[in-house]
Amino acid sequence: MKIRLEKDLPVLLFALVSVSAVASLPQVESAWNGVKEVYGEQDFGLRILREVMLVVVIAYAALERRFWRGAATGSMFAFLAVVASYALFEVAYALFLDLPLVVPLAGLRVFEYLPLALIGYMTARLGAAETVILKFTSYLRYYIVLQGVLAIIQALWSPPLVGVSLLGGGRPFGTFVSPNLFGAAMSTCTLFFALAKAPKIRKWMYVTTFLALLSGSRTALLSSFLVLFFQFYSAVRPRDRWTLILPAPALAVGALILASSPLLSGREDADPTQDGRIALWQRMLSNNINDLPDLLFGWGLGLGSNTINVLFGAEHFPGQFDSDSLYLFLLNGYGLIGLLAYLVFLWMSARMSVHPRKGMVMTFIFVAGLPFNLWEYFPQNAMLMFLWGAVLGTAREASLQPSRVTATNYHRGYGEPIR
Numbered sequence: 001m002k003i004r005l006e007k008d009l010p011v012l013l014f015a016l017v018s019v020s021a022v023a024s025l026p027q028v029e030s031a032w033n034g035v036k037e038v039y040g041e042q043d044f045g046l047r048i049l050r051e052v053m054l055v056v057v058i059a060y061a062a063l064e065r066r067f068w069r070g071a072a073t074g075s076m077f078a079f080l081a082v083v084a085s086y087a088l089f090e091v092a093y094a095l096f097l098d099l100p101l102v103v104p105l106a107g108l109r110v111f112e113y114l115p116l117a118l119i120g121y122m123t124a125r126l127g128a129a130e131t132v133i134l135k136f137t138s139y140l141r142y143y144i145v146l147q148g149v150l151a152i153i154q155a156l157w158s159p160p161l162v163g164v165s166l167l168g169g170g171r172p173f174g175t176f177v178s179p180n181l182f183g184a185a186m187s188t189c190t191l192f193f194a195l196a197k198a199p200k201i202r203k204w205m206y207v208t209t210f211l212a213l214l215s216g217s218r219t220a221l222l223s224s225f226l227v228l229f230f231q232f233y234s235a236v237r238p239r240d241r242w243t244l245i246l247p248a249p250a251l252a253v254g255a256l257i258l259a260s261s262p263l264l265s266g267r268e269d270a271d272p273t274q275d276g277r278i279a280l281w282q283r284m285l286s287n288n289i290n291d292l293p294d295l296l297f298g299w300g301l302g303l304g305s306n307t308i309n310v311l312f313g314a315e316h317f318p319g320q321f322d323s324d325s326l327y328l329f330l331l332n333g334y335g336l337i338g339l340l341a342y343l344v345f346l347w348m349s350a351r352m353s354v355h356p357r358k359g360m361v362m363t364f365i366f367v368a369g370l371p372f373n374l375w376e377y378f379p380q381n382a383m384l385m386f387l388w389g390a391v392l393g394t395a396r397e398a399s400l401q402p403s404r405v406t407a408t409n410y411h412r413g414y415g416e417p418i419r
Contacts, residue, residue: 005064006128009119010135012060013386016053017379018143020175020185023047027177031170034159050378058115067122076118086341087111090334094301103317107302107333110375113385120389124355129390130197137196140189141204144211147174151182151211163216171216181377183220184368186211188380190224191364192387194231195357205231219371223364230360280321281328288319288332297335304332306376326369355394361387 023046061067087108094104123129151172155165162179163171171179186208193205209228212220288299302308304323314322323329330339350362365384368374375381 005061005067006123006126006131008060009123009132010139012057013132013136013382014139014143016050016057016382017140019046019049019053020379021143021146022175023050023378024175024177028173028175031161031173031177032154032158034161054113054115054382057119061115061119061122066126067119076121083111086334086338090297090301090338093297097300099300099302099317102311103300103302103305103308104333105302106305106307106311109305109307110329110373113375113382116382116385117389117392120386120391121393122389124390124393129394133192133387133390134196134198134201137192137201137204138198140192141201144186144189144204144208147182147186148207148211150174151214155214165216166214172211172214179215180217180220180372181380183212183215183217184223184372184374184377184380186215187217187220187223187227187368188383190227191361192383194227194360195387219368223368226364226367227360230357230363234357281325284321284328285331295336297337298331298333301333304329304373306373323373325371326373326375329373349388349392353391353394355391358391358394361391 025046090107091104094107095101120129123132151174152167154169154172154174155167156169158170158172160170165171172182173179174182174185176182176185190205190208190212193202193208196202205224205227209221209224212224215221289295290299299319300317303317303320306322308317308320309322312320314320319332321332323332327339330342334341346362346366350358355361365374365388368380368384374384
């Protein structure tokens with residue numbers, strides 16, 4: 001079997017993302033019927049297909065010898081060893097706190113799609129990341145058509161389970177368990193379309209921005225607006241960019257107010273000052289951080305994981321909560337040390353990369369983690385992990401060589417071969 005990773009990887013990524021169309025069918029059916037499922041009583045449906053497809057992608061990449069030449073470096077091994085050592089320490093600490101093993105294992109789910117970051121890194125070192133993203137987004141349009149048709153039908157006729165849409169029906173959820181997850185996926189697709197070099201494909205970011213708006217998710221709409229702002233910023237001449245920078249704070253506040261209005265969010269309690277999320281975070285911190293170890297190492301890895309809520313129901317364990325934020329999840333499970341390490345690595349990724357759109361990508365990842373634990377929600381976690389690795393691996397010159405067969409026969413679809 002000939003391994004042509006640059007040619008086959010876009011297809012594999014598309015197949016992985018497409019699993020989200022069937023993974024949550026029981027929840028989608030319940031939402032159509034106006035039934036809101038309770039934590040701990042959900043049918044897992046076909047979610048195992050996500051893990052199966054992830055294994056297929058990893059196994060295929062592992063057959064490529066250049067993958068190991070790109071990933072098996074001293075610095076990469078050192079980084080992974082540090083991350084693994086600290087994660088195992090947190091698992092042991094959670095067991096010391098008398099939590100069952102399944103709880104800290106759920107806290108490790110944020111690393112589930114880390115292999116995709118390594119694949120993205122290796123692809124960038126091959127100099128093929130741009131090509132892979134272009135081909136992947138060309139396939140991604142079919143996925144958006146499916147989600148868009150379903151979303152419009154739901155926005156017209158589905159029951160208003162979690163709010164009313166712009167079109168009079170319920171907030172659309174596509175093939176996801178909630179409108180927020182649908183919006184998160186659409187905003188992530190907006191980011192990918194913005195990175196595509198082909199203008200015809202790039203225009204699809206306006207379609208996904210509309211779907212993010214239709215979802216009623218404030219975070220999805222703000223994330224999509226963020227991508228559009230960076231697009232406009234890059235299109236303006238450098239000497240004129242101050243005209244966008246100066247009003248940027250006012251634009252951000254205006255976008256927040258717009259996204260929080262009942263007209264767009266579909267919720268009467270959408271006022272950010274009345275949301276209660278900040279108060280919830282303050283209460284969780286005050287109730288669970290009782291000493292220095294709780295602050296430095298957290299009060300139990302996995303207690304803020306959505307997986308534990310699904311398996312056992314809400315508030316089954318002392319200190320368990322719905323984190324609603326990656327950063328609160330990190331503070332709970334990995335402590336202040338883990339939270340600061342994550343933020344430092346985000347900053348270092350932007351500093352080390354020479355990717356022309358690194359600012360947009362890393363800012364998007366940072367913002368997406370504010371109201372969601374984005375690394376637990378599929379397919380956003382898979383797509384952003386790959387993209388993070390691709391951005392980090394972008395150097396001034398490719399350090400690995402594309403395969404001879406690929407370099408000769410594979411084209412971007414616009415007559416330009418990989419070099």
